Amino acid sequence: MTTLLKPKDLARLHAAAFRESRPWGTEEFEALLASKHCFCVGDSHGFAIGRLIAQESELLTIAVDPVSQGKGHGRLLLQHYHDEAQARGANTLFLEVAKDNTRALNLYKTMSYEVISVRAGYYKRTTGTPVDALIMQLKL
Numbered sequence: 001m002t003t004l005l006k007p008k009d010l011a012r013l014h015a016a017a018f019r020e021s022r023p024w025g026t027e028e029f030e031a032l033l034a035s036k037h038c039f040c041v042g043d044s045h046g047f048a049i050g051r052l053i054a055q056e057s058e059l060l061t062i063a064v065d066p067v068s069q070g071k072g073h074g075r076l077l078l079q080h081y082h083d084e085a086q087a088r089g090a091n092t093l094f095l096e097v098a099k100d101n102t103r104a105l106n107l108y109k110t111m112s113y114e115v116i117s118v119r120a121g122y123y124k125r126t127t128g129t130p131v132d133a134l135i136m137q138l139k140l
């Protein structure tokens, strides 16, 4: 499963899913999709973008439309991302997640990712205290 989604569809889904963060614009998605290192999987419910360098793939973002969240789309999407990364030669996957993003964290833990590093106070919030970033790894 790769994607037929256009940069403007990705920007719309991203803005809807990440309501508390700066939305990525259409131009940013155009640039990512044009990169030979990046790949995208997804459908009308959501998408994931990875960047593969050598045998390591980083999950740059994953977003499911809010109306479709909690129905298994994210898990399926992550599995498609794994399959695509592996098909492209990855043997190790990395991602970064805010420590307070319970939904995403639960998804990654149940897909066997492990925390390998913490960036203390990495995410600056407009209100409240900064939140740690967890770096997670999965060996395929």
Ligand SMILES: CC(C)(COP(=O)(O)OP(=O)(O)OC[C@H]1O[C@@H](n2cnc3c(N)ncnc32)[C@H](O)[C@@H]1OP(=O)(O)O)[C@@H](O)C(=O)NCCC(=O)NCCS
Pocket (backbone or CB within 6 Å): 017, 018, 062, 063, 064, 065, 068, 069, 070, 071, 072, 073, 074, 075, 076, 096, 097, 098, 101, 102, 103, 104, 106, 107, 110
């Ligand atoms: C994170 C995200 C991609 C998950 O997609 P989703 O479609 O909502 O997730 P799923 O329905 O496939 O659920 C996958 C797992 O997430 C966890 N989860 C789902 N809903 C949850 C909730 N309300 N609270 C806590 N954990 C939850 C569960 O572990 C679930 O697995 P299970 O139902 O088998 O127990 C999606 O919620 C999203 O786009 N969030 C906003 C953007 C974001 O935070 N992206 C990740 C940045 S690192």
